[in-house]
Amino acid sequence: MNKTWWKEAVVYQIYPRSFQDSNGDGIGDLNGIRQRLDYLKLLGIDVIWLSPICKSPNDDNGYDISDYQDIMSEFGTMEDFDHLLQEAHERGIRILLDLVVNHTSDEHPWFLESRRSRENPYRDYYIWREGKEDGSCPNNWGSCFSGSAWEYDSETKMYYLHLFSKKQPDLNWENPRVRDEVFDMMDWWCRKGIDGFRMDVISMISKDPALPDGEVSNGLYGDFTPYSVHGPKVHDYLKEMNRRVLSKYDLMTVGETAGVTIEEAKRYAGEGEEELNMVFHFEHVDSSGEFGKWTDQKTELRILKGILSKWQTELENSAWNSLYWDNHDQPRAVSRFGDDREEYRELSAKMLATCLHMMKGTPYIYQGEELSMTNYPFEDMIQFKDIESINAYKELVGDGHVTHERMMDYLRFKSRDNARTPMQWDDKEQAGFTNGTPWLSVNPNYREINAARQIDDPESVFSYYKKLIALRKKHDVIVYGTYQLILPEDSHIFAFIRTLEKEQVLVLCNFTDQEVKADIPEAFNKETTECFIQNYKDRESLDKGILRPYEALALYWKEQ
The missing domain is CATH 3.90.400.10 (Oligo-1,6-glucosidase; Domain 2)
Incomplete structure (x- = not known):
C-alpha cells in the first residue's frame, strides 16, 4: 500500500461549542481554539477535525447548515477562521472540516x-x-x-x-444543479487552504427514487436504510465529487457511513476506487438493546474484538481503517469501554488508548479523551440539550415503553450529551472553559480531571497519549504492519501482533478489573524484546504470566 501523510497522521476532533470560550458567552468559538493550539501541538496531533462551524440555527448543534460559506455567529467570523487556519498551519497542524451535504437547514x-x-x-x-x-x-x-x-x-x-430533524430537509442529489452547488462550495473551501473533509452521513445522499415503505420491526415507523443507505447512485456521486474537486488537492477525506459492510467500505475507500481515503464504520459502537441504541449494557469483549479484528484483516491491502472509540455522537470511551471508577479510570483509559493506537489505521482522538474525561452524571431531563436524547425520552417514556428511571440509565450511558460537556482545562470555575455560564453543564469531576493537572505529570493520561503518538511517528510497524489477532476466544484479554518485515509488536490489553493469565508467544520472551509502552510502572506481574486489572503493554521484537 502507498505511504501517505493521512495514514501516518493522528486526528484530534474538536466540538467547537464545547472546546474553549474566548468571549464569555458560554459557547466555545474559533478564537478559543486558537488559544489552545499550543496544547494540541504539545500533545503531538497532526490534524484537527472541526465539527460544523458554518452558519446554522442550531437545531442539531450545527449539523443543520443555513449558509455553507459563512461562519456560525456564535463561533466568530470568517476572518477568525482564516487566522485559525493560518496559525494551525504555522504549527504543522492541518484542518479537516465537517461536510454536511445530505441535508441543509430549513432556513437555508x-x-x-x-x-x-x-x-x-x-x-x-x-x-x-x-x-x-x-x-x-x-x-x-x-x-x-x-x-x-x-x-x-x-x-x-x-x-x-427529512431523515433527521424536521428542520433538516434532505437534499435531492439526483438534481445535477444540487451537485454543482455542493462541488463549487467544496472547491471554495479547498482554495481557502483547508486540508480535507469529514463527510457527515455521506452514505445516505442517494435514495431509491421509488421511496418504498420500510419494514416495521419496532414501533410505528418503517426502516429507511435499505432504500437510503448506500443507495443506487452513491458511488457515482462520490466518484464525480472526487473527479471534480477532491483529486485536485492533497486532501484527507473520511466518510461517515453508518451500516457499511466490508465490501461497501472497499468501494468507498478502496485503493484505486477514486472516492474517499477512509470511512467510519459503526459496528463496534452500535451495541443495541430492545429499543435500538438505548441500552446500559457493555459489549462483550469477544464480540468487540471480533468486530475490530474483522475490519483490520479484511481491509488489509484493500482499504484503510479509521480508528476511534468515541466522538461527538458517542458517550465517553472510558465510561463505555473502560472503567470510570476512580481506582481504574486512568489505567483503563491508557489501556483503551494502547489498544486503539497500536492497530492499523488512522487514530482519532475526541477532545478530552486524552484526559480520560467521563460521562456526565445526569439526574434530570432538563439537563439535556441533545435533540436525539430528548425525542427518545418523549417517545419511549411518553408512550409507556420504559420507565423514567430506566431511560435515565440509558441516557447516562449512551446520550450524545455525554461527549458534549465542556472541555476540562483546569480546576477553576467552569473548568477554565468560560468566564460565563456554559451552554451545557461542566462535569462536576473537573477538579480532579483537567488538562492543567496532567500536562506536566509524566504518569498522566495526557502524557501517555503523547508517548503513543510519538511511537507512531517513529515506527512504521505501528502504521503499516499487518495485524493478527491472538487469543480470539479469551473473554478478558484483547491481544494482537503487528508485523512489518522483520519487526513485530505484541499488544496485550486486559479489559477487566481482574488479574488474568496471559500466554505470551515465545518470540516475545527473549532478552531482545523491548517494551514500547505500558500503563503500569513495572512489568513484574507479566514476568509471572499475569496481567493486572486493565493492564496494557506493547512489546517490540526484531529478528536479528
Missing part, C-alpha cells in the same frame, strides 16, 4: 425558495412528494431523531423528506 435560502411554490426553480433541490390518498405521509419511514421522516407543508400541500 435554497429551502426557503423551495417551499415557496411547486414551480419554484429550487423546488427540486429537495425531496418533495404528494401524500397518500388518505392524506398520510408518502411512506412509513421513521426519522433518526424519532417520529416520521416526512413533514407536511401546508403552503404547497406536499411533504418533504
Whole structure:
C-alpha cells in the first residue's frame, strides 16, 4: 500500500461549542481554539477535525447548515477562521472540516425558495412528494431523531423528506444543479487552504427514487436504510465529487457511513476506487438493546474484538481503517469501554488508548479523551440539550415503553450529551472553559480531571497519549504492519501482533478489573524484546504470566 501523510497522521476532533470560550458567552468559538493550539501541538496531533462551524440555527448543534460559506455567529467570523487556519498551519497542524451535504437547514435560502411554490426553480433541490390518498405521509419511514421522516407543508400541500430533524430537509442529489452547488462550495473551501473533509452521513445522499415503505420491526415507523443507505447512485456521486474537486488537492477525506459492510467500505475507500481515503464504520459502537441504541449494557469483549479484528484483516491491502472509540455522537470511551471508577479510570483509559493506537489505521482522538474525561452524571431531563436524547425520552417514556428511571440509565450511558460537556482545562470555575455560564453543564469531576493537572505529570493520561503518538511517528510497524489477532476466544484479554518485515509488536490489553493469565508467544520472551509502552510502572506481574486489572503493554521484537 502507498505511504501517505493521512495514514501516518493522528486526528484530534474538536466540538467547537464545547472546546474553549474566548468571549464569555458560554459557547466555545474559533478564537478559543486558537488559544489552545499550543496544547494540541504539545500533545503531538497532526490534524484537527472541526465539527460544523458554518452558519446554522442550531437545531442539531450545527449539523443543520443555513449558509455553507459563512461562519456560525456564535463561533466568530470568517476572518477568525482564516487566522485559525493560518496559525494551525504555522504549527504543522492541518484542518479537516465537517461536510454536511445530505441535508441543509430549513432556513437555508435554497429551502426557503423551495417551499415557496411547486414551480419554484429550487423546488427540486429537495425531496418533495404528494401524500397518500388518505392524506398520510408518502411512506412509513421513521426519522433518526424519532417520529416520521416526512413533514407536511401546508403552503404547497406536499411533504418533504427529512431523515433527521424536521428542520433538516434532505437534499435531492439526483438534481445535477444540487451537485454543482455542493462541488463549487467544496472547491471554495479547498482554495481557502483547508486540508480535507469529514463527510457527515455521506452514505445516505442517494435514495431509491421509488421511496418504498420500510419494514416495521419496532414501533410505528418503517426502516429507511435499505432504500437510503448506500443507495443506487452513491458511488457515482462520490466518484464525480472526487473527479471534480477532491483529486485536485492533497486532501484527507473520511466518510461517515453508518451500516457499511466490508465490501461497501472497499468501494468507498478502496485503493484505486477514486472516492474517499477512509470511512467510519459503526459496528463496534452500535451495541443495541430492545429499543435500538438505548441500552446500559457493555459489549462483550469477544464480540468487540471480533468486530475490530474483522475490519483490520479484511481491509488489509484493500482499504484503510479509521480508528476511534468515541466522538461527538458517542458517550465517553472510558465510561463505555473502560472503567470510570476512580481506582481504574486512568489505567483503563491508557489501556483503551494502547489498544486503539497500536492497530492499523488512522487514530482519532475526541477532545478530552486524552484526559480520560467521563460521562456526565445526569439526574434530570432538563439537563439535556441533545435533540436525539430528548425525542427518545418523549417517545419511549411518553408512550409507556420504559420507565423514567430506566431511560435515565440509558441516557447516562449512551446520550450524545455525554461527549458534549465542556472541555476540562483546569480546576477553576467552569473548568477554565468560560468566564460565563456554559451552554451545557461542566462535569462536576473537573477538579480532579483537567488538562492543567496532567500536562506536566509524566504518569498522566495526557502524557501517555503523547508517548503513543510519538511511537507512531517513529515506527512504521505501528502504521503499516499487518495485524493478527491472538487469543480470539479469551473473554478478558484483547491481544494482537503487528508485523512489518522483520519487526513485530505484541499488544496485550486486559479489559477487566481482574488479574488474568496471559500466554505470551515465545518470540516475545527473549532478552531482545523491548517494551514500547505500558500503563503500569513495572512489568513484574507479566514476568509471572499475569496481567493486572486493565493492564496494557506493547512489546517490540526484531529478528536479528
